[in-house]
Amino acid sequence: MYEVEVKVPAELGVVRDRLEALEAARVGSVVQADTYYNAPHRDFAETDEALRIRSERSDDGTEETRVTYKGPLVDEETKTREEFETGIEDDETIDAILTSLDFEPTATVRKDRERFSLDGYTVTLDSVDGVGEYVEVETEVAGESDLEAAREGAYDVLERLELDPDDQLRTSYLGLLLES
Amino acid sequence: MYEVEVKVPAELGVVRDRLEALEAARVGSVVQADTYYNAPHRDFAETDEALRIRSERSDDGTEETRVTYKGPLVDEETKTREEFETGIEDDETIDAILTSLDFEPTATVRKDRERFSLDGYTVTLDSVDGVGEYVEVETEVAGESDLEAAREGAYDVLERLELDPDDQLRTSYLGLLLES
Numbered sequence: 001m002y003e004v005e006v007k008v009p010a011e012l013g014v015v016r017d018r019l020e021a022l023e024a025a026r027v028g029s030v031v032q033a034d035t036y037y038n039a040p041h042r043d044f045a046e047t048d049e050a051l052r053i054r055s056e057r058s059d060d061g062t063e064e065t066r067v068t069y070k071g072p073l074v075d076e077e078t079k080t081r082e083e084f085e086t087g088i089e090d091d092e093t094i095d096a097i098l099t100s101l102d103f104e105p106t107a108t109v110r111k112d113r114e115r116f117s118l119d120g121y122t123v124t125l126d127s128v129d130g131v132g133e134y135v136e137v138e139t140e141v142a143g144e145s146d147l148e149a150a151r152e153g154a155y156d157v158l159e160r161l162e163l164d165p166d167d168q169l170r171t172s173y174l175g176l177l178l179e180s
Numbered sequence: 181m182y183e184v185e186v187k188v189p190a191e192l193g194v195v196r197d198r199l200e201a202l203e204a205a206r207v208g209s210v211v212q213a214d215t216y217y218n219a220p221h222r223d224f225a226e227t228d229e230a231l232r233i234r235s236e237r238s239d240d241g242t243e244e245t246r247v248t249y250k251g252p253l254v255d256e257e258t259k260t261r262e263e264f265e266t267g268i269e270d271d272e273t274i275d276a277i278l279t280s281l282d283f284e285p286t287a288t289v290r291k292d293r294e295r296f297s298l299d300g301y302t303v304t305l306d307s308v309d310g311v312g313e314y315v316e317v318e319t320e321v322a323g324e325s326d327l328e329a330a331r332e333g334a335y336d337v338l339e340r341l342e343l344d345p346d347d348q349l350r351t352s353y354l355g356l357l358l359e360s
Contacts, residue, residue: 039281041221051281069277084276087269096264097249101219101231 004150005138008158008167012114012125012133018161019116024123027115029059034109035095036174040102048072050174051103055091065091109173121157131176135163182260184330185318188338188347192294192305192313198341199296199303207295207302209239214289215275216354220282228252230354231283235271245271289353301337311356315343 019026037051038044044051050070057063064087071082088094099105110129115122124136137154141147155165171179199206217231218224224231230250237243244267251262268274279285290309295302304316317334321327335345351359 041282049280051277067274067277069280071280082280084273084280086273086277089267093264093266094247097231097247097266100229100249100251100262100264102221 002141002144002147002150003138004141004147004154005136006151006154006158006165007134007136007169008163008165009169010125010133010135010161010163012127012135015125015135015161015163016114019118019123022118022160024116024118027117027122029112029114031057032109032111032113034174035105036107036109037098037103038106040104051098053088053091053094053098065089065094067094107174107177109177111173118160119153119157121154123157123161126173128173128176130180131173134169134173135161182321182324182327182330183318184321184327184334185316186331186334186338186345187314187316187349188343188345189349190305190313190315190341190343192307192315195305195315195341195343196294199298202298202340204296204298204303207297209292209294211237212289212291212293214354215285216287216289217278217283218286220284231278233268233271233274233278245269245274247274287354287357289357291353298340299333299337301334303337303341306353308353308356310360311353314349314353315341 033055035053037053039049039051042049049072050068052068052070053065054068055063055065066085067088068083068085073081095105109131111131112127114125116125117123121137121139124138126134126136128134135158137157139150139154141150158165169176213235215233217233219229219231222229229252230248232248232250233245234248235243235245246265247268248263248265253261275285289311291311292307294305296305297303301317301319304318306314306316308314315338317337319330319334321330338345349356
């Protein structure tokens, strides 16, 4: 499975109006707090790894915490990396375990995300604390041969929302936060 | 909260008969697999820490996985140590995350545990793979001043089960497995 994701800065109020005019289905909204940790025995900024605790509260009242490890890129071309993720009962306890093992929290990215569905793509309106407002358009494809068509489709969705694919940003929210 | 725990080697069939004769209440049974990990940046055998993933299957069909960090003793006298434990959705994924971070599984302790309740104590019949059969008698007390009375009570329970408190072992199952 490959993920195609395009992100551009945008004014969310304007995009939301446009989504409603296009009768896009509203999927729901969540608040996410992502804390990234660095390891005591190597520097993840150098090894291109990430260890993240994500706490998410949905508008339906559910809360969940997940731990995710992302390995270094194994294929530069397709941006493929190993990723392991599983649910955790309690976010404060997993933080206590990691910090006891001398993993250090380096940054926390907080964002409100509102998701819509349009033309088979997920359109996410992200308001990221200390970073700004962004729209992400994404989908998944089964094989590498479908990547190009999926990317073109994502650009079409952006254009229907009167956004410019050329504004595309490849930096993660963590990267944008650390640059800010 | 303090935990008082006394463990002696025993023939479980004989103890089970005795528990039934004493009309002890059977609480249930579980199968546990505890995998212990060592850290890449320090040796837990030297620092007296432990990182454990416990997968437990109960006789009522439920399965659960928990991760536990135990810090070094902070008080030799009362054997007090910091402990953090929380539930994990998937045991294979948390193993993949830990090994990706170069934590190494050092040993796995597998045991069948059958629990009874007698005189306010939990009596656990443990059959530990590669180690042997043991009975644990335990309870919790609120304050340090209650420890001595609780320990005496545990010895009384052992004697009702025709077991000898002098056979008491202080070595953990992990320690016994590593010695075997």
